[in-house]
Amino acid sequence: MAGLELKSLYKSYGEVEVIKGVDLSVDHGEFVVFVGPSGCGKSTLLRMIAGLEEITGGELWIGDTLCNAVEPRDRGIAMVFQSYALYPHMTVYENMGFGLKLAKTPKDVRDAKIREAARILQMENLLERKPGQLSGGQRQRVAIGRAIVRKPEVFLFDEPLSNLDAALRVDMRMELSKLHDELGSTMIYVTHDQVEAMTLADKIVVLNGGVVQQVGSPIELYQRPANLFVAGFIGSPKMNFAPVNVDRVEGTSVTISGKDIAAMTLEIPLNAVQAGDVLTIGVRPHDLVPSPSGAIVGRIGLIERLGNETNVNIELPSGASWLAVLDGDQALQRGASLIMNLDRAKIAVFDAGGQAVTAEKPLA
Amino acid sequence: MSFIRKYWLSAVAILVSVVVFLVPFAFIVLTAFKDPKQASLLDFSWPQGNYLWGNIVEVVTTRNWMLVTAFVNSSILTVASVALLVIFGAMVGFVLQRRKTRLNGLIEFLILAGLMIPPAVVPTIWLLQGIQLFGRLHGLILIEVAYGLPFTILLYRAFISTIPRELDEAAIIDGARPFDVFFKVILPLLWPVTVTNIVVQSVAIFNDFTNPLYYLPGNANATVQLTLYNFQSQFNTSYNLLFTNIVLITIPPLIVFLFFNRQIVAGMTAGAVKG
Amino acid sequence: MADMTQSGLAVTPARIAAPRRRSPYPGWFFLPAAIIYGVLFLLPTVASLYFSLTRWTLFNSTFIGLDNFAQFLREPFLIKGLINTVIYAVITSSMKVVLGLLLAVLLTSQIAARGYLRSVVFFPVLVSTVGVGITFTVLMHPTNGMINEGLALLGIKGPGWLVNPNLALYSVALVDVWKGVGLATVIYIAGIVAIPRDYYEAARIDGATKLQNFFYITLPLCRPATSTVIILSFIGGLRTFDLIWAMTRGGPGFASDTVASVIYKQYQSGFYGLSTAGNVVLFVLIAVLVVPLTMMLNRKEGHE
Numbered sequence: 037m038a039g040l041e042l043k044s045l046y047k048s049y050g051e052v053e054v055i056k057g058v059d060l061s062v063d064h065g066e067f068v069v070f071v072g073p074s075g076c077g078k079s080t081l082l083r084m085i086a087g088l089e090e091i092t093g094g095e096l097w098i099g100d101t102l103c104n105a106v107e108p109r110d111r112g113i114a115m116v117f118q119s120y121a122l123y124p125h126m127t128v129y130e131n132m133g134f135g136l137k138l139a140k141t142p143k144d145v146r147d148a149k150i151r152e153a154a155r156i157l158q159m160e161n162l163l164e165r166k167p168g169q170l171s172g173g174q175r176q177r178v179a180i181g182r183a184i185v186r187k188p189e190v191f192l193f194d195e196p197l198s199n200l201d202a203a204l205r206v207d208m209r210m211e212l213s214k215l216h217d218e219l220g221s222t223m224i225y226v227t228h229d230q231v232e233a234m235t236l237a238d239k240i241v242v243l244n245g246g247v248v249q250q251v252g253s254p255i256e257l258y259q260r261p262a263n264l265f266v267a268g269f270i271g272s273p274k275m276n277f278a279p280v281n282v283d284r285v286e287g288t289s290v291t292i293s294g295k296d297i298a299a300m301t302l303e304i305p306l307n308a309v310q311a312g313d314v315l316t317i318g319v320r321p322h323d324l325v326p327s328p329s330g331a332i333v334g335r336i337g338l339i340e341r342l343g344n345e346t347n348v349n350i351e352l353p354s355g356a357s358w359l360a361v362l363d364g365d366q367a368l369q370r371g372a373s374l375i376m377n378l379d380r381a382k383i384a385v386f387d388a389g390g391q392a393v394t395a396e397k398p399l400a
Numbered sequence: 401m402s403f404i405r406k407y408w409l410s411a412v413a414i415l416v417s418v419v420v421f422l423v424p425f426a427f428i429v430l431t432a433f434k435d436p437k438q439a440s441l442l443d444f445s446w447p448q449g450n451y452l453w454g455n456i457v458e459v460v461t462t463r464n465w466m467l468v469t470a471f472v473n474s475s476i477l478t479v480a481s482v483a484l485l486v487i488f489g490a491m492v493g494f495v496l497q498r499r500k501t502r503l504n505g506l507i508e509f510l511i512l513a514g515l516m517i518p519p520a521v522v523p524t525i526w527l528l529q530g531i532q533l534f535g536r537l538h539g540l541i542l543i544e545v546a547y548g549l550p551f552t553i554l555l556y557r558a559f560i561s562t563i564p565r566e567l568d569e570a571a572i573i574d575g576a577r578p579f580d581v582f583f584k585v586i587l588p589l590l591w592p593v594t595v596t597n598i599v600v601q602s603v604a605i606f607n608d609f610t611n612p613l614y615y616l617p618g619n620a621n622a623t624v625q626l627t628l629y630n631f632q633s634q635f636n637t638s639y640n641l642l643f644t645n646i647v648l649i650t651i652p653p654l655i656v657f658l659f660f661n662r663q664i665v666a667g668m669t670a671g672a673v674k675g
Numbered sequence: 676m677a678d679m680t681q682s683g684l685a686v687t688p689a690r691i692a693a694p695r696r697r698s699p700y701p702g703w704f705f706l707p708a709a710i711i712y713g714v715l716f717l718l719p720t721v722a723s724l725y726f727s728l729t730r731w732t733l734f735n736s737t738f739i740g741l742d743n744f745a746q747f748l749r750e751p752f753l754i755k756g757l758i759n760t761v762i763y764a765v766i767t768s769s770m771k772v773v774l775g776l777l778l779a780v781l782l783t784s785q786i787a788a789r790g791y792l793r794s795v796v797f798f799p800v801l802v803s804t805v806g807v808g809i810t811f812t813v814l815m816h817p818t819n820g821m822i823n824e825g826l827a828l829l830g831i832k833g834p835g836w837l838v839n840p841n842l843a844l845y846s847v848a849l850v851d852v853w854k855g856v857g858l859a860t861v862i863y864i865a866g867i868v869a870i871p872r873d874y875y876e877a878a879r880i881d882g883a884t885k886l887q888n889f890f891y892i893t894l895p896l897c898r899p900a901t902s903t904v905i906i907l908s909f910i911g912g913l914r915t916f917d918l919i920w921a922m923t924r925g926g927p928g929f930a931s932d933t934v935a936s937v938i939y940k941q942y943q944s945g946f947y948g949l950s951t952a953g954n955v956v957l958f959v960l961i962a963v964l965v966v967p968l969t970m971m972l973n974r975k976e977g978h979e
Contacts, residue, residue, distance in 0.1 A: 088569050109575030121570035127589045134584075135574035182574070410787035420853070421795045425820060428810055438815040442819040463788035488711070491704040499700035507705070514716060516961050518914050520723030521938060522947045522956045526733055527719050549708055568699060578701045607803040614942075625805050632809070639813065646806040653801040661794060 038099035038112060038189035038222060039064045041087065046093035046288045047246075047396035048079055054080050056246040057094070062224065065141040067216050070226045071233040072269070078226045079194055081243070085224065086115050086192050088297070099189060118199065120159045122182075123169035129163040130245035132182045150170040154368065156218070165354040173204045180212075184219070193225040197232065209235060221353075230270050234258070242266050273347070275318045275384070276358040282313040292317070297350040298331040302380060309392045315393065318384035321347075324360035327377035336374050342367055351375055428650075431643035439640035455644040462630055462641070463619065467648070471620045473537060477623060478606045481544035485552050485601050486594055488545070493556025494586055498565065514550035521614050528615060540616045544605050550569050559593035560586070592663065597661045603653050624649040720958075725953040730924055731948040743952035753937060753953075754931035760933040761962065763848050764912030770852045770907045772901060780893065782860065783867045793864070797857035804854065808921025811850045812837060837923055840930035847922050851915065859904045866900025867893060891954025902972040909968065913961050934960065 039094045040062040047055035049063040055077050062068050070078040085088040085096060087108035096103045114135075122131050129150060136146045149244050154160045157177045168173055176196065183191055193212075193338070198207045213236060216223055227233055234254045235241050242249040242257065242265070254270075260268035267275050280294035286304055292315065309315065324332070334350035337357065346366045348368035360376060387391040423444070430454060450587035460467050496507060509646050524543070525534060533539030563586065571585045609625040616623065627649070631642040724756040725745055729736035747753045782793050799807065804976035814821045815836035823833030824935060836846040855924050881893065915937035925940065932940075941950035 086569075086573060088572065107574050113573065115570070117566045117570060119564055119566050121564065121566035123567065123585055132570070134576075138575045138580060196618070259620045260642070294661075407787065409781075413781060413786060413792060414788055417792055417795050421799065423821075424810055424814060425798075427814065428806075442813055442816055443824065444821050483710075484707075488708040494704070494706045495700045495704040499698060499702075510712070510717070510719070514712065516910055517720055517967055518935070518957050518961065519716060519952060520719040520951060520958075522731070522733075522942055522951045522954070523719035523726055524715065525721040527715070527724075529733070531714075542711055543715055546711050549812060550710050553708070572699050578697075578704075580697050581699060582704070593782065603801050605804075607801075607822070609805045609921075613939075625803055626801075628809060642809065646803070646810065650802055652975050653803070657794075657798060657801050661797070 039066075040190065040222065040224075041095070041097035042081075042085075043095040043097070044093070045081070045091060045096060046083060047089060048092045052378050054246050055084070055092075056268065058242060058243075058246075058248055058267070062222060063219050065223055067213075067223045067225065067236060068241060069233040069237035069239070070224065070241050070243055071228065072228055072249075074228055076243045077246040078228075078243045080246075082192055082194055082204065082224060082226045085190075086113055087109055087111055099228060100140075103145050105136065112189035113192055114186045114188035114190075115194065116179045116183050116196045118195040120167075120179040120196075120199075122175055122178055124167055125168070127163065128159070128161050128165055128167070128170070128181075131167065131178055132185045135182070135186050149185050149187075152182075153181045156184065156215070157181050166277045172200050173208065177199060178207060180215070184215075189222060191221055191223040193223065195227055196275075198227070198229070205232075212236060219224050231272060234270070240270075242269060244269075247306045260392065260394075261318075261384060262392050264316060264318070264386050267384055267386070267392075271320055273359050275320050276324075277316050277356075278319050278352070278354075278356060280317050282309050282311050282315060285309060295354040296332060296334075296356060299331075301379070302332050302383060302385065302391055304385060309387070314388050316386040316390070318386065319358075319378050319381065321359045321361040324358070324362075324376045324381045325379070326360075326362065326366075326374060328375060330375040330377035332358075332378065334374055334375045334376075336368055336370055336372050339370060348374070418543065423452070427642050431639055432647045434457045434640050436638055436640050439638075439643070442639065451640065452644070455640050455647070459631075459641050459644045459648065465632065466619060466622055467624070467627050467645070469620065470624045470627045470653065473621060474606055474624045476537060477541055477544065477612075478602050479546065480538075481605050482598055482602045484541070484545045485548045486597055489549055489552030489597065490556045490587060490590055490594070491582065492549070493553045493560055494582055497557045497560040498568065511550045511553055513546075515554075517588055521548060522609070525614065535617055535621060537616065537621065540612060543615055544608065544612055548601050552601065555593055555597055555600075556590065559590060563589055595660060595663045599656055599663065603656060606652055708853075708873055715759050723951050723954050726948060729979040731951070732945075733947055736948070739948070742948050744956070746949065747952060747956060749755055755929050756925075756932040757956065757960070758760060758842050758938040759931060760913055760915075760935070760957070761964070763844060763851075763915060763933060764909050764964075765971045766845065766848045767851045767855065767915075768905055768913040770848075770855050772858040774852065774856050775863050776894075777902070778856065778860040779863030783864055793860075795967050796860050799854045800857040802854070804917045806919045807854050808851065808918045811853075812922050815846060828957075838927060840927050843923050843927060843931040846905035849917055850922065851912070851918055855908060855911070856916070859908060861940075862904050862907075862950065863897060863900050870896045871944035902969075905972065906965065906969060910961060910965055913957070913964070 042058050042060040045055055045058045046053065048273040058081060070081060072078045080089055084091050085098075086105065087103070091104050098111055098113070101104075101111075123134065126134065128191070132150045132153060133146050136149065141149075150163070151160070154163055157175065157180060159177050159181065160179070162170065162174060167178065176199075179196070193351070197208055198210075199209060209232060216236075225232075225236060237254055239251060240254055240257050241251050244265050250257060250266045252260075257266060257270045261270060261275075264277070269323065278294055278296045280288060280297055282292055283299065284291040288303050289301050290304045290309055291299055291301045294317075297317070332350075332352070334352045337349035339349070339352050340347040343365060344354075345364065346362045346367070346368070348360045348362060349369060350360060352358060360374075387393055415549075430444070430447055433450055433452045435447075435449065435451045438445070438448055484537035489546055492507075496504060512615050528539050528543075533542065567585060567589075571581045576584065607625060608623070612623040612626060628645055631638045631645060643648065705752055726737060728740060730739050730742075731737075732952060747757075778796060782789055782796070786792070795870045815823075817823060817833070817835040817838050820833075820836070822836070828834040834842055837843050851906065874896070875888060878892055914935055915933060916939065918932060919933055919936050920939065925936040934953055938950050938953040938957070941947075941953060
C-alpha cells in the first residue's frame with residue numbers, strides 16, 4: 037500500500053525557483069493527473085517524485101518512507117517517458133526485463149513476469165523485436181510493459197500519449213484507464229492536455245508557475261474553478277470572461293453590469309463583495325443560449341458548423357470576442373447581431389485578484 | 401547536351417584520378433615484383449619476371465626477422481592504445497556531455513589545448529625515464545592514448561549529445577547504477593562513433609612514425625614504420641625490397657579501409673562537422 | 676546551507692533541506708583519462724616552459740634565461756625553419772580547402788563511378804606517411820623519377836623537385852596535399868550531404884544557376900566543414916614532421932627545415948634545452964596563429 041505525501045516541496049535551479057512549495061497527498065490506488073501549460077513545473081514535480089531531480093526543500097513521502105535521499109531504484113516507482121526511452125539495442129523482451137535483471141531476479145521469475153505483462157498488454161508476438169521495428173503505439177505498450185513488469189507501488193507517466201496521433205491517443209487513453217482498474221496501483225500522470233486530465237483522473241492537480249492552483253475531481257474543477265487560471269485552463273472550448281462592476285448589494289442578491297453585460301442579479305454569499313467592486317464573470321461557451329431577451333448582445337463573427345453543434349464567435353461592444361457553442365445546426369448570418377442569454381446558476385464569479393467568489397452552488 | 405557533358409566530366413575525373421592516385425600505387429606494387437636491377441631503374445614498367453615471393457622472404461627475414469617483431473609490436477601498440485582510448489574517451493565524453501559543472505570549461509580548454517599544442521618531446525622523454533617507461537612498449541601505449549584522447553573525446557561528446565537523456569533516466573529508474581547506465585545502455589549505443597574512433601585511431605597509431613622514433617628507440621622495439629629505413633641508405637638502396645616492405649605494411653590499413661569505408665563518412669558526419 | 680541565502684520563502688520552517696544523492700554521472704569517469712593525459716601530456720608541456728630556459732643534459736640543467744630563444748632568432752637556419760613552417764601550413768591548408776571542396780562538390784554530384792572516385796581519393800589518408808614520403812621521393816627523382824620522365828614525354832623538362840633548394844619545401848607540401856586532401860574531401864562531403872535539399876529546390880524555382888547554387892547555398896552552408904578543414908589541416912601543417920623527414924630531412928641544406936624537424940635535429944645532437952625551446956616556439960607559433968583563426972571562423976559563423 038503506497039500513497040504519496042508531498043510536504044512543501046521546493047525546487048530551484050540556482051536563483052530560479054521552479055516549484056514553489058507544493059503540498060499534496062495522494063491516496064493509494066488514486067489516479068492523479070498533473071496538468072498545466074508548458075513550463076508550469078508539472079514535469080519537474082514528477083521527476084522529483086521519480087528521483088531524477090534533486091529536491092531543493094521539503095519532504096517527499098512514498099508510503100511510509102521519506103524519499104528525499106532515496107535512489108530512484110529504491111523508491112518503488114516505475115516511469116513511462118514521453119519519448120518512451122526504449123533501449124534501442126535491446127529486444128522488447130530485454131527492454132522489459134532490464135530492470136529485473138539489474139535487480140538480479142532469477143531467470144524463470146523474470147521470464148514469467150515479462151510474459152505476464154506482455155499478456156496484459158496483448159503484445160506477446162512482439163517480444164523478439166527491437167524498438168526500431170515497432171509502430172508508435174506498440175512502442176508505447178512496451179514502455180508501459182516495462183513499467184508493469186517491475187510491479188511498482190507508484191506508476192509515473194510523463195506526457196505518455198503526446199507522441200501518438202489523435203485516434204491512437206483516444207484508444208490508449210481508454211487502455212490506461214482499464215489498466216488502472218486492473219492493477220489498482222497509484223498512478224501519477226503529467227499532461228498538458230486537459231481532455232486527458234478530465235477523462236483519466238480521479239484527482240486533478242492544476243499547476244501554474246510552480247504553484248498548485250487547485251486540486252480536485254475533474255467535475256469539481258469544471259464546475260467550481262478556484263480562480264481565473266483554472267477556469268480558463270479546464271474546459272474546452274475555453275471559458276468566456278468579461279469584466280463587470282458591482283452596482284448594488286442586498287444581502288446575497290448582487291446586481292452587476294458591465295460594458296458587455298446588461299444589468300443582472302446574481303446570488304453571491306453574504307459579504308463576499310461590496311458595491312463598487314470590479315469583478316470578472318466567466319461563462320462557458322455551452323451555457324450561452326440565443327434568446328430575444330438576453331443579457332448579452334454582440335455581432336456574429338466566424339461561424340464553424342460541426343453538424344451536431346455550431347461554434348459562433350461573437351464580437352462584444354467592448355471589442356472582446358466570445359465563443360458560443362449552440363446545439364444543432366443554426367441558421368446564422370455573419371455580421372448579424374445576436375442576443376444571448378446565460379444560465380445564471382452557472383456563471384463563475386472572480387474578484388479583482390482572480391480568486392473565485394465562492395458561491396455555494398449545488399453540484400449539477 | 402547535359403548527358404554528354406556529364407560523361408565528359410566523369411571521363412576527365414576518372415582519367416585524372418588514375419594518373420594522380422592510381423599510378424603511384426601501381427608503381428609501388430610493380431616495383432615490389434621486380435628484381436633489384438630492374439627496380440633500381442625506378443621506371444614505370446612491367447616486371448620482367450615475378451620476384452615478389454623472393455622479395456617478401458628477404459624483407460621478412462632481414463635483420464633477424466625484424467619485420468615480424470615490428471608487426472607484433474605495432475599490433476600490440478595499436479590494439480592496446482585503441483582499446484584504452486575508446487573506453488576512457490567514451491567515459492569522459494559521456495560525463496562531460498551529461499553533467500554541467502564549473503569544471504566543464506576547464507576540461508574543454510584542456511581538450512582544445514591537446515589538439516593544438518605539439519607534445520614537448522624532450523621533457524616527455526625525461527619524464528618517461530623518471531617513471532621507468534622510456535623505451536618500453538607500454539610507455540608508448542600510454543603516450544598514444546594521451547595524444548589521442550582529445551580527438552576521441554570530441555567525437556564521443558558530439559555523438560552522445562544525440563542520445564536522448566531520457567534513456568539514461570529510464571535506466572536509472574530501472575535500477576541501473578552509474579556503471580550500468582554507461583556500460584550496459586550508453587556504450588552499446590555508441591557503436592557507430594566507436595567504429596569511427598577505432599578506424600581513425602588505429603590507422604593513425606599503426607602509421608605513427610614520430611612517436612616511436614622518439615619514445616621507443618632500439619631495434620628490438622621497432623614498429624613497422626621504422627622498418628622502412630632498413631633498405632634505405634645513402635649509397636645503396638634496395639628499391640625492390642623497400643617497396644615490398646611498403647606493400648606489406650600497407651595491408652592492415654587496406655583491410656581497415658575495405659571493411660569500414662562507408663562508416664568513416666558516416667562517423668565524420670556525426671563528429672567533425674557538428675563538433 | 677545555500678538555502679539560507681535565498682529568498683524569504685527559504686527560511687519558512689516548512690522548508691527542510693534535503694540530503695544530496697550521488698550524481699548518476701560520476702566524476703571518477705574522468706579519472707583514468709585525466710591521469711594519463713595529465714602525466715604524459717600536461718606535465719611535460721608545463722615542464723617544457725622551464726627546460727626551454729636551461730642548458731640541459733637530461734641529468735642536470737643550468738638556467739640560462741632566454742639564451743635558447745635568442746639563439747633561435749640569431750641562427751639563420753632556425754629562422755628559416757620558422758618561416759618554412761608557416762609557408763608550409765598556409766599552402767597545404769589552403770590547397771586542401773579548395774581542392775577538398777571542389778572534389779566534394781564533384782563527388783556529391785551525379786558523376787559516374789562516384790564510389791570508385793571517393794575511395795581512390797580517400798585511400799592515401801590511410802597509408803603510412805613515411806611510405807608515401809619514400810615513394811614520392813623516388814617518383815620525384817630529378818633524372819630517373821617517373822614524374823620528370825612523364826613530363827619529358829610531353830616535351831617539358833621537369834624541375835629538380837627535391838634537390839632544388841627553392842622548390843623542395845613546395846614539393847613536400849604538394850605530396851602532403853596529395854595524401855591529405857581525401858580527409859578534407861570526406862569532411863566536406865559530410866557537410867554537403869547535411870544541407871537540406873529544400874534549399875536547392877527553392878533556388879531552382881528562383882531560377883538559380885549551378886554556379887549560383889554553389890556560391891549562395893553550398894559555400895555558406897558548409898561553413899562548419901570549412902572551419903574544421905582549415906583548423907585541422909593548418910594545425911597539422913604547422914606540426915608536420917614525418918613527411919618532411921621521410922622526403923628531405925630538412926634538406927637540401929636547411930632549405931626545407933620546419934620547426935618540428937629542427938626540434939628533432941637538436942634533440943639528436945643532444946641540445947635538449949634548445950630542442951625544448953623549439954617546442955615552446957612551435958607552441959607559441961600555433962597559439963598565435965590558430966587561436967585568432969579559430970575565433971575569426973567562429974565569429975563569422977555566428978553572424979549568419
